[in-house]
Structure formats: C-alpha cells, structure tokens
Amino acid sequence: MHVGIFADIEGSFGIWRMRQCRMGTREWQYGRACLTEDVNSVIQGAYDGGADTITVKDTHEIGFNCLIDRLDPRARYRGGHFITPSFYGDIHDLDLILYVAIHAASGTEGAFFPHTHYGVFSEVRLNNKPVCEMDIYGAYLGEFGIPIGFVSGEDIAVQQALQALPWAESVIVDKRKEAYTSGEKSHHYLAEGRERLRQAAAESVRNASRMKPLVLPGPLHFEAVFRDAQLAKRYNTWSFKQSGSTVEWDAGNMIEGFEMLNKLTFFPRKIYPFRRPLAFCMRSYFRIKNTWFAPRPDPGEAVR
C-alpha cells in the first residue's frame, strides 16, 4: 500500500503562534522542527499499520517546510505545488492520504490562523455552504479515487474536517501557548500527542478499506468571498461573475472547479500560459532556499 502523508503546518504539535508558520522567519525554523516530528510520528504509524511505500507531500505556502535531514529517510519527500498531473504532482498510485497539521476554515471565530486555500478569502462556499480545505482538497483527491483517512489539528479544524470525512481517524492538537511553554509538562504533552499521531495513523492505514474517496456530485457552485471588494477586483482577472467582494463560478466537478479557484488565486490571466515553468522554478528556488539558506532558529522559542 502506498500512503501519502500530506502536510500543512498550522495544526502541528508545538506551534502556538502565527509567526511559527510564516515561511522565512526565525520562528518558522522552530515550527518546521515541530512539523517534522509530527510527520515522522505519522510515518512510523503508517508503517506500523501496513504501508509499503510512503510519500510525504509538503504543501504549506510554497512547500519545503519539513527539515529534510531530520525526516524519516524511509519516506520519499516531495515539496511544493504542481500543475500536472495534479495540484499535488503525480498521485495516481496513492491508496490513502493522511493529512497532518490542518487548520480551520476562513472566518472560523477564535480559531488558530483560519483560512481556506489562501489568506485573501474571508469565506469560501460550495453550493451555498461554507467549506474548509478538507471539503475542497478532499473532494479534489476523491475524484482521483483517493480517500483521506486521517487528520490532525486543533479541535475546531478537526470537527470541520470530520463533517466532510466522517470515516477519518483524527488527533486533536492544543494551540494554547501554555501547552508548549510549561517545561516538563509540555515535554510530556508533546510525547503523548505524537504517540497519538502514530496510533491514529496506524489505525487509519490498517482500516484503509473503510476510508472513502470524497465525491461531491456536480454541478458545483463556488463562491469565494474576498476580504474586501478591491481585493476581489484585483484577483478576478478572469472576469468571473462578481458582486462586491464575492466572486462566483460553476463547475461540473471538483477538478474543474478547483482549477478555476487556482486561476483566481494563483494564476492571473497574464501568468497562466507560463504556470508550468513558473511552478517548476518556484519549487526549485524554495527547495534550495529553505534547505541551505534558512535563518537560524530563534533561541527564545519553546523547548522542542
């Protein structure tokens, strides 16, 4: 069985501040170490549950958040985003996906760093219902026939994800500062939390046959609400239907609808023809930058 471990970062154990997720900051060096340990626990769990091959897909911002030299060397590693054959690259032979360190949807009150797909949206709706990333990514991957069978992240993020993926195993992660700055107690919480990651990942892989690809029957109506009307105007280079800060479009299925979301978010009309070489350059640049030219960790950060 080939298991994909897809990683965001916001929902990692050890992370309690936004800057720990912001690529390029000193605090992010600490956040990367946290994420890498979470991913390693999930890798171990996936092997325990019966995976033969594991590919880690690093997806936060432009990718390359994990510390590659600390990652379990048994897993393959792929960072960044792709255009073809899918947004996640070549995924055709994945049997199951475990999604690590997720966050809540845009507009979720009191949540840690809530957003859906990109920070410019205050809400994304699908057929009139607000959605989180697991609704969108889950249904996108579902159309490739791949189920998501595990999520980890803060309580509300996991609750939202499980509404879309009720079969998934899950681990809830504390986002309060005191969980990670209380010395011995924090060490204990981190160790216990990562053990839960391992166990839930193993359970998911063991029960892979119960996990379902999420397929939303079309047609799908998308509404992306930008933080303000000006932002919507700036991003809407494709002349999608727009009223105020809301941009909307229809699609026959999620693969098509997600392509349009990416056009709106990352590929303005002028850039669209060059998106393949551009994505390649971005992956290469950030692989080198984040591997060899990262800032030193902030010594003031919490214990690992």
Ligand SMILES: [Zn+2]
């Ligand atoms: Zn992220």
